[in-house]
Amino acid sequence: MKLITPRRLAALLLAASFAIPAAVMAEDRDHKRYYDKTHKDYHEWNENENRGFNVFLNENHLRVHTWQKAKPSEQQRYWQWRHDHPDERR
Secondary structure, eight states: OOOOOHHHHHHHHHHHHHHHHHHHHHHTTTOEEEEETTTTEEEEESHHHHHHHHHHHHHTTOOOOOGGGSOHHHHHHHHHHHHHSOOOOO
16 A cells, blocks of 8 residues: 655645635636726626616616626616615515
8 A cells, every 4th residue: 555655745735726726716607796886896796686687677678688798887877776776586
C-alpha cells in the first residue's frame, strides 16, 4: 500500500483549490448582479426579478423581451419601478 507523500498531497490540494471555485461559479452562472445607479444598490437577477420585470413590461404596455435586450434607460426605469413595488406575491 502506497502512502500519500507530502508532494502528492500538495498536488491534490492544489487541484482541489482550482476545481471547487470552478464548480461554484458554474452553479451560480445564471444569477447576475446589476447596479442601480439612482438608488446606489445592487440587485441580484433571479427568477423573482424576472417575474417583476415581466409585470413591469405588462403594466407599461411594452413588448415582452429579456432584461439583457432592454435599453439602459428602460433598465433604469425598471429599477425605479422595482423600488416603488417591493416584493409581492406575483
